[in-house]
Amino acid sequence: xxxxxxxxxxxxxxxxxxxxxxxxxxxxxxxxxxxxxxxxxxxxxxxxxxxxxxxxxxxxxxxxxxxxxxxxxxxxxxxxxxxxxxxxxxxxxxxxxxxxxxxxxxxxxxxxxxxxxxxxxxxxxxxxxxxxxxxxxxxxxxxxxxxxxxxxxxxxxxxxxxxxxxxxxxxxxxxxxxxxxxxxxxxxxxxxxxxxxxxxxxxxxxxxxxxxxxxxxxxxxxxxxxxxxxxxxxxxxxxxxxxxxxxxxxxxxxxxxxxxxxxxxxxxxxxxxxxxxxxxxxxxxxxxxxxxxxxxxxxxxxxxxxxxxxxxxxxxxxxxxxxxx
Amino acid sequence: xxxxxxxxxxxxxxxxxxxxxxxxxxxxxxxxxxxxxxxxxxxxxxxxxxxxxxxxxxxxxxxxxxxxxxxxxxxxxxxxxxxxxxxxxxxxxxxxxxxxxxxxxxxxxxxxxxxxxxxxxxxxxxxxxxxxxxxxxxxxxxxxxxxxxxxxxxxxxxxxxxxxxxxxxxxxxxxxxxxxxxxxxxxxxxxxxxxxxxxxxxxxxxxxxxxxxxxxxxxxxxxxxxxxxxxxxxxxxxxxxxxxxxxxxxxxxxxxxxxxxxxxxxxxxxxxxxxxxxxxxxxxxx
Numbered sequence: 001x002x003x004x005x006x007x008x009x010x011x012x013x014x015x016x017x018x019x020x021x022x023x024x025x026x027x028x029x030x031x032x033x034x035x036x037x038x039x040x041x042x043x044x045x046x047x048x049x050x051x052x053x054x055x056x057x058x059x060x061x062x063x064x065x066x067x068x069x070x071x072x073x074x075x076x077x078x079x080x081x082x083x084x085x086x087x088x089x090x091x092x093x094x095x096x097x098x099x100x101x102x103x104x105x106x107x108x109x110x111x112x113x114x115x116x117x118x119x120x121x122x123x124x125x126x127x128x129x130x131x132x133x134x135x136x137x138x139x140x141x142x143x144x145x146x147x148x149x150x151x152x153x154x155x156x157x158x159x160x161x162x163x164x165x166x167x168x169x170x171x172x173x174x175x176x177x178x179x180x181x182x183x184x185x186x187x188x189x190x191x192x193x194x195x196x197x198x199x200x201x202x203x204x205x206x207x208x209x210x211x212x213x214x215x216x217x218x219x220x221x222x223x224x225x226x227x228x229x230x231x232x233x234x235x236x237x238x239x240x241x242x243x244x245x246x247x248x249x250x251x252x253x254x255x256x257x258x259x260x261x262x263x264x265x266x267x268x269x270x271x272x273x274x275x276x277x278x279x280x281x282x283x284x285x286x287x288x289x290x291x292x293x294x295x296x297x298x299x300x301x302x303x304x305x306x307x308x309x310x311x312x313x314x315x316x317x318x319x320x321x322x323x324x325x
Numbered sequence: 326x327x328x329x330x331x332x333x334x335x336x337x338x339x340x341x342x343x344x345x346x347x348x349x350x351x352x353x354x355x356x357x358x359x360x361x362x363x364x365x366x367x368x369x370x371x372x373x374x375x376x377x378x379x380x381x382x383x384x385x386x387x388x389x390x391x392x393x394x395x396x397x398x399x400x401x402x403x404x405x406x407x408x409x410x411x412x413x414x415x416x417x418x419x420x421x422x423x424x425x426x427x428x429x430x431x432x433x434x435x436x437x438x439x440x441x442x443x444x445x446x447x448x449x450x451x452x453x454x455x456x457x458x459x460x461x462x463x464x465x466x467x468x469x470x471x472x473x474x475x476x477x478x479x480x481x482x483x484x485x486x487x488x489x490x491x492x493x494x495x496x497x498x499x500x501x502x503x504x505x506x507x508x509x510x511x512x513x514x515x516x517x518x519x520x521x522x523x524x525x526x527x528x529x530x531x532x533x534x535x536x537x538x539x540x541x542x543x544x545x546x547x548x549x550x551x552x553x554x555x556x557x558x559x560x561x562x563x564x565x566x567x568x569x570x571x572x573x574x575x576x577x578x579x580x581x582x583x584x585x586x587x588x589x590x591x592x593x594x595x596x597x598x599x600x601x602x603x604x605x606x607x608x609x610x611x
Binding site: 057107111115127130245256288 | 586
């Protein structure tokens with residue numbers, strides 16, 4: 001918990017470093033890949049609120065990502081252009097769906113919760129798959145246009161340029177990150193954390209654990225929905241694959257390879273995942289095999305994620321330094 | 326109309342028995358190792374491909390089914406020894422993500438080994454045609470597949486309920502530490518459970534081959550349904566999966582008469598309704 005001047009200063013330094021990193025990213029990798037990294041970064045951070053902070057092992061997050069993408073995509077494909085309204089609808093779509101699914105599954109714990117969210121994910125998938133007249137079914141929802149923002153003095157902001165769209169994603173990414181970090185440090189986040197460690201004891205302290213967990217589930221749904229809307233706009237199509245349960249597995253994997261103990265972990269995980277996916281698919285058409293092997297190796301040797309690796313390396317270096325003295 | 330409905334009913338029973346085999350295997354692995362086996366679908370696909378290769382090499386179809394069972398069981402053994410063993414300490418989230426990674430690897434290996442084109446196989450001469458029951462025709466293969474699944478499930482039931490090995494397995498599910506301290510090698514038991522569960526998935530794949538062919542992606546959807554079956558049956562119950570599997574198969578097949586497009590979505594709705602009424606599943610205990 002940051003308290004007092006020194007720690008707040010450290011936070012400012014970290015925030016500045018994050019902004020600089022986001023600004024530099026499109027200089028290092030192709031701009032659309034950078035946008036994808038940020039979009040999946042948002043999605044992974046939202047998932048980490050559940051997996052890392054609250055200990056709710058949801059395996060159905062792709063349903064909310066997809067719901068947001070399809071709602072905003074349908075709105076924009078119908079000829080509407082208001083980007084704020086599209087994002088609002090996407091957030092509402094993801095949030096309402098999360099409230100429904102969460103209300104039915106939040107009381108189940110452990111594996112049961114995981115399997116329920118997984119099954120709901122498949123239900124959403126099949127509804128979208130069969131509702132061809134609206135969603136495009138197997139072909140995905142095509143013809144999504146990037147909306148515009150009307151500002152009082154600056155005029156109309158357009159995002160057809162990929163760099164402009166990256167800027168939009170960057171702003172939403174940084175805002176989501178700030179909100180989520182603030183949230184995990186708030187009393188709300190601390191109670192979620194306590195309930196992850198011992199739900200029964202937290203309940204007996206007087207906290208309504210299920211209501212707070214449901215709130216976290218809905219918040220994650222809203223943010224995932226917004227990430228989905230950005231994804232639909234990025235490639236101007238919402239593919240049906242984005243709603244499939246494998247998407248839920250991938251985002252949990254991003255959280256695990258990065259590390260669950262901070263919001264930086266999932267972002268790192270998303271970046272590495274997107275990068276590796278691109279790299280492997282260039283090398284070999286059977287690239288999911290390499291991805292699968294990578295998953296296995298990371299889970300065996302780095303169960304705490306990459307942040308754990310950094311911690312280990314720095315501990316090892318400081319030990320080395322002490323030995324030298 | 327009645328003709329169509331009874332034909333779909335028969336079809337649903339056959340599909341339901343395959344679901345039951347899948348979910349039963351999942352249930353055994355879930356009971357013993359306490360993980361949802363995310364590689365179950367890939368093992369199912371492996372079974373279908375192995376069965377195809379065995380019958381293509383001239384073996385009779387039942388031998389092909391055995392190859393599917395044994396091959397998948399062996400894959401389960403390899404999976405457990407090379408992969409799952411090392412992540413067992415880390416809670417079940419790393420375990421199931423690891424199994425998910427393993428499923429990706431197996432599916433891609435199937436594509437490398439057998440090519441990207443889906444395979445199809447028609448049942449042997451003896452099992453073609455159908456049996457006339459008066460009110461409906463039952464395709465011989467469907468009768469065979471249902472009978473075969475029923476026999477295997479009964480066999481495994483006898484193994485678990487009536488043998489010493491089965492008593493160990495049940496003890497291992499109920500109280501692993503106590504079982505260990507009685508001098509029973511729980512580690513070996515876990516391996517046996519993984520192999521048995523994986524083998525059942527492979528056998529289900531072999532049985533499904535003449536009905537649905539073999540494609541590398543056949544496992545994902547089947548596994549999702551098997552999870553639903555498991556949840557409907559109740560996670561704590563080893564045999565709930567069997568009844569729930571039959572039920573899901575029949576509901577799904579009957580729905581193809583009423584609303585074909587919604588036939589898969591409906592089973593998820595059934596699951597939600599059942600969970601609202603009985604949160605622990607049909608046969609689960611609280």
